[in-house]
Amino acid sequence: MESDPNPHDPWPTGGGEEVKKGLVVLLVGAPGSGKSTFCNDVMAAARRSWVRVCQDTIANGKQGTKLQCLMSAATALKDGKSVFIDRCNLEQEQRADFVKLGEAQADVHAVVLDLPARLCISRSVKRTGHEGKLQGGKAAAVVNRMLQKKELPKLSEGFSRITFCHSENDVKDAVKTYSNLGPSGNLSAGVFGQKNKDDKVQLGIMRFLKKVDKQDQDASGNDITSYRNLTQAIVPSQDSIGNTFSAELENKNEEHGSLNDENSSERSFVGGSSCDGIHTLAFPSISTSDFQFDLEKASDIIVDSVSDFLKKFDSVRLVLVDLSDKSKILALVRKKAAEKNIESSKFFTFVGDITQLYTKGNFRCNVIANATNWRLKPGGGGVNAAIYRAAGDSLEIATKEQAETLSPGNSVVVPLPSSSPFHLREGVTHVIHVLGPNMNPQRPNYLKNDYVEGCKILRDAYSSLFENFASIFNCQMRYESKRSSSGISNLQNPLKGTTGTCFSHSDQKIKREGWYDSERNKKCKGFPFNAAAKEKISIPHGGHGYAHPETHSDLLNWDGNLSSSNPGREVKETNCAKVTERTWNAWAQALHEIALNPEKHKDVVMELSDDFIVLNDLYPKAIKHVLVLSRLHGLDCLADVRKEHLPLLKRMHSVGLKWAEMFLREDSSLIFRLGYHSVPSMRQLHLHVISQDFDSAHLKNKKHWNSFNTSFFRDSADAIKEIEKHGVAKVIEDESLLKMELRCHRCRSAHPNIPRLKSHIANCKAPLPTHLLHDGLLVSAASKSVG
DNA sequence: GTTCTAGAAC
DNA sequence: GTTCTAGAAC
Numbered sequence: 001m002e003s004d005p006n007p008h009d010p011w012p013t014g015g016g017e018e019v020k021k022g023l024v025v026l027l028v029g030a031p032g033s034g035k036s037t038f039c040n041d042v043m044a045a046a047r048r049s050w051v052r053v054c055q056d057t058i059a060n061g062k063q064g065t066k067l068q069c070l071m072s073a074a075t076a077l078k079d080g081k082s083v084f085i086d087r088c089n090l091e092q093e094q095r096a097d098f099v100k101l102g103e104a105q106a107d108v109h110a111v112v113l114d115l116p117a118r119l120c121i122s123r124s125v126k127r128t129g130h131e132g133k134l135q136g137g138k139a140a141a142v143v144n145r146m147l148q149k150k151e152l153p154k155l156s157e158g159f160s161r162i163t164f165c166h167s168e169n170d171v172k173d174a175v176k177t178y179s180n181l182g183p184s185g186n187l188s189a190g191v192f193g194q195k196n197k198d199d200k201v202q203l204g205i206m207r208f209l210k211k212v213d214k215q216d217q218d219a220s221g222n223d224i225t226s227y228r229n230l231t232q233a234i235v236p237s238q239d240s241i242g243n244t245f246s247a248e249l250e251n252k253n254e255e256h257g258s259l260n261d262e263n264s265s266e267r268s269f270v271g272g273s274s275c276d277g278i279h280t281l282a283f284p285s286i287s288t289s290d291f292q293f294d295l296e297k298a299s300d301i302i303v304d305s306v307s308d309f310l311k312k313f314d315s316v317r318l319v320l321v322d323l324s325d326k327s328k329i330l331a332l333v334r335k336k337a338a339e340k341n342i343e344s345s346k347f348f349t350f351v352g353d354i355t356q357l358y359t360k361g362n363f364r365c366n367v368i369a370n371a372t373n374w375r376l377k378p379g380g381g382g383v384n385a386a387i388y389r390a391a392g393d394s395l396e397i398a399t400k401e402q403a404e405t406l407s408p409g410n411s412v413v414v415p416l417p418s419s420s421p422f423h424l425r426e427g428v429t430h431v432i433h434v435l436g437p438n439m440n441p442q443r444p445n446y447l448k449n450d451y452v453e454g455c456k457i458l459r460d461a462y463s464s465l466f467e468n469f470a471s472i473f474n475c476q477m478r479y480e481s482k483r484s485s486s487g488i489s490n491l492q493n494p495l496k497g498t499t500g501t502c503f504s505h506s507d508q509k510i511k512r513e514g515w516y517d518s519e520r521n522k523k524c525k526g527f528p529f530n531a532a533a534k535e536k537i538s539i540p541h542g543g544h545g546y547a548h549p550e551t552h553s554d555l556l557n558w559d560g561n562l563s564s565s566n567p568g569r570e571v572k573e574t575n576c577a578k579v580t581e582r583t584w585n586a587w588a589q590a591l592h593e594i595a596l597n598p599e600k601h602k603d604v605v606m607e608l609s610d611d612f613i614v615l616n617d618l619y620p621k622a623i624k625h626v627l628v629l630s631r632l633h634g635l636d637c638l639a640d641v642r643k644e645h646l647p648l649l650k651r652m653h654s655v656g657l658k659w660a661e662m663f664l665r666e667d668s669s670l671i672f673r674l675g676y677h678s679v680p681s682m683r684q685l686h687l688h689v690i691s692q693d694f695d696s697a698h699l700k701n702k703k704h705w706n707s708f709n710t711s712f713f714r715d716s717a718d719a720i721k722e723i724e725k726h727g728v729a730k731v732i733e734d735e736s737l738l739k740m741e742l743r744c745h746r747c748r749s750a751h752p753n754i755p756r757l758k759s760h761i762a763n764c765k766a767p768l769p770t771h772l773l774h775d776g777l778l779v780s781a782a783s784k785s786v787g
Numbered sequence: 788g789t790t791c792t793a794g795a796a797c
Numbered sequence: 798g799t800t801c802t803a804g805a806a807c
Contacts, residue, residue: 587788587807619788681788700789701802753796753801 022106023082029113032120039084045179051076054086099158109161110153164193283369287436299332305462325351355390372433394420409460584683592684619698630685638676656689660779668781674716678731712737
C-alpha cells in the first residue's frame with residue numbers, strides 16, 4: 001500500500017507537500033539469475049514509471065560501459081523515473097558508483113537474486129538470444145567464476161533496503177512488492193529475506209559447540225563462546241513479552257512499515273531493530289559503584305542530563321539499568337524523575353542484567369552503555385567485566401578499532417559486528433563506553449573527594465554518552481528520513497485510520513515482567529498495592545477456557561510500589577503466591593475429565609500411569625503432537641505449579657522426552673519441543689510434545705501459531721529450572737502475544753497470513769533459533785546421538 | 788479448544 | 798469473485 005493517495009498516510013510529508021524522491025534498485029545476481037525478467041515483470045505491472053538500465057544493451061542494443069549506465073540512470077532519475085540497474089553488481093566495488101546515485105535525493109535498494117548456481121547456469125546455457133550473449137557451455141564457467149567473487153550487499157554500503165530472493169517464490173514476492181509501488185510510495189528500510197550466513201551449521205555442530213562451551217560459561221550460566229562460531233543472525237523479535245516499551249513500540253513501527261510495504265512477506269530484519277525501532281539506550285549508573293561517587297549527587301546529575309537530552313530528541317528512550325531492585329540509585333532516580341515530571345515513556349528504570357536485557361528481561365535495547373575503565377580493557381568488576389564477558393572477543397576487537405584509551409567525562413561508540421553474540425542474542429548494535437569520575441582511592445584518576453570537579457566530569461560523561469547515542473541515531477536516521485520526507489520515527493505519529501491489526505495496545509502501557517523477585521515475591525511479602533500507578537496495563541482474558549477473566553498483571557510504578565490491575569478480586573493462596581480462581585467452561589474440561597476418568601477414554605489414552613496420561617492432541621498442530629497430561633487434581637496450569645510438584649513435572653518431562661525419542665526412531669527428521677502454554681485453553685496441566693514442522697491442517701490461525709512460537713510457549717526444561725530456583729515458573733499472561741505478527745520460527749521472516757506462513761515454513765531450511773538448540777530445548781536425532 | 792460466518796482484504 | 802480473519806457460540 002503506497003502512501004500517495006491515502007488520506008491516512010502514516011508518514012505524511014511535511015506541510016502537506018508531496019516530496020518526490022527517486023528510487024534506484026540495483027539487481028544483484030549472476031547471469032541467469034533472472035535480473036532482466038525481474039525488471040520486465042515489475043515494469044509490466046508497475047504503478048510507477050521505471051527505466052531499466054541494462055549494461056548489455058545500453059549502447060544501441062549492444063554492450064556498453066558502466067559510465068553509460070550511470071549517466072543513463074542519472075538522467076532517468078532527473079526525469080522523475082525510478083531506475084533498475086540491470087547488471088550483475090555482484091561485488092561491492094561494482095555497486096559503489098550506483099549507490100552514489102542516491103546522493104541526489106533517491107533511495108537506493110538492492111534486490112539480490114541469490115538463486116542456486118545450478119539454476120543460473122542451466123538458464124544461461126539454455127538461453128538463446130540473451131542480451132549479454134552469454135550462451136552455451138561458456139556460461140557455466142562464467143557463472144561459477146562470478147559467484148566465487150560474490151559479495152552480498154550490506155546496508156552499510158548505502159542501501160536503504162535490501163531484499164534477498166533465494167527461490168522463485170521469493171522472486172515473485174519481490175516482483176509483486178515493486179510492482180505495487182505507486183508513484184510516490186515507499187518501502188520500509190531494512191534487510192528482508194536474508195538467509196543465515198552459515199547454513200552449514202548443523203545440529204551436530206551445535207551440540208559440539210555446546211559441549212565445548214560448557215567450560216566457558218559465566219557465573220550466570222550464560223554461554224559465551226558458542227556464538228563466536230555462529231554467524232546466524234538471530235534478531236530478537238516480537239516473540240518477547242509484548243509489553244515492555246521497547247517491544248511494543250517496535251511492533252508499532254513495524255506495523256507502520258507494513259503499511260508502506262504490504263507485500264514484504266519476507267521480513268527478516270537482520271542487524272538489529274534500529275531501522276524501524278525506537279532507539280533505546282540502556283545505561284548503568286556511571287561511577288556510583290566501583291568509583292564510589294555519591295549517590296545523591298549522581299542521581300541529580302542523571303535526572304538533569306536525561307531531562308536535557310530528552311528535550312532535544314523525540315524518538316529515543318533512555319533506560320537506567322541496575323541489577324537489583326533494591327538499588328539505591330534506581331530508587332533515587334525514580335523519585336527525582338517523577339518529581340521532575342520526566343515522561344516515563346522516554347525514561348525509566350529497569351531492574352535486570354544489562355548484558356541480558358532481551359534474553360532474560362524480554363526488553364529490547366539497541367544500544368547499551370558500559371561504565372568502562374580508562375584503558376578500555378575488559379576486567380575490573382561490575383558492568384565492565386560483565387559486558388566484555390557477555391560480548392566476547394568481538395567487543396574488544398571492535399573497541400580497539402575506535403580508541404586505545406578514554407579520559408574521564410568522555411565516551412566512545414563501538415559498533416558491534418553482526419556476528420557478535422551481543423548483537424545476535426540481545427539485538428544490541430552498539431556499545432558506548434563511558435568513563436566517569438573516580439572517588440575511589442584504589443582506582444586511577446582519583447579525585448580526592450573533589451565533588452566540584454567530580455560533578456562536572458559526571459555531567460560531561462552523561463552528556464557525552466547521550467550525544468554519542470544521538471549521533472548513532474542520527475546516522476541511522478539517514479535511512480529513515482529517506483523513507484519519508486518528514487522524520488518518520490516520530491512516536492507521536494498517530495495510527496489513526498490504519499488498517500493494521502497486529503498490535504492493539506495503546507502507546508502508554510508498560511508492564512514489567514520477567515523478574516520474579518520484583519513481583520511475585522513482593523506480593524508474598526505484603527508490599528503495598530498502589531492502584532494509582534502512573535501507567536498500568538490490565539490484560540483482560542477472554543476466549544480462554546476459564547470464565548473469570550482476569551489474572552494478575554502488576555507492575556512497579558515510579559515510586560517503586562507494586563500496583564495491581566485487579567482490585568477487589570478474590571484469590572486463593574497457595575504457599576507464597578496468590579493464584580486466581582478460575583471457572584472453566586464446559587468445553588475446556590475435556591482433558592480434566594480424561595485425567596480423572598481415563599478408563600472411560602481408553603480410545604484416546606496411549607499411556608497411563610497414576611500420575612499422568614499420554615494422548616494424542618485431538619487437533620494436532622504438527623506431524624507429531626502429543627500431550628502428557630497430569631492427573632493431579634487441582635493442578636490446572638503451569639501457573640499453579642509449585643516446588644512440591646517438581647517431581648511430577650520432571651516425570652512428565654521425561655515421559656515427553658521418551659515419546660519424542662520414540663517418534664524420532666520412526667522419523668529421524670523430526671525435531672521436538674516440549675512445553676506448556678502460559679495460559680492454556682484446556683483445564684488440567686498438560687505438557688505439549690510437538691514436532692517443529694507445524695505441518696498440520698489443524699494449525700489454522702494466528703493464535704495456534706503464536707501459542708507455540710512466542711514466549712507464550714514455556715519450555716518444560718525452563719519451567720522446571722525456574723520452579724527449582726524461584727518456586728514458580730514464569731508465565732506470560734499476555735494475550736497480545738497470541739495476536740503478534742506471524743513470523744517463521746526458523747528464519748524469523750514475517751508473513752501476512754497463515755496460508756502464506758505455512759507455505760513458507762514448508763520450505764524454510766533455516767536452522768531453528770540457536771537459543772533453543774543451545775539450551776537443549778529441542779529434541780532431535782542429532783541431540784540424541786550426542787547426548 | 789472448534790465451528791460458523793460476516794465482513795474485511797485481496 | 799475468492800481468501801482470510803476475527804468474534805460469537807458452544
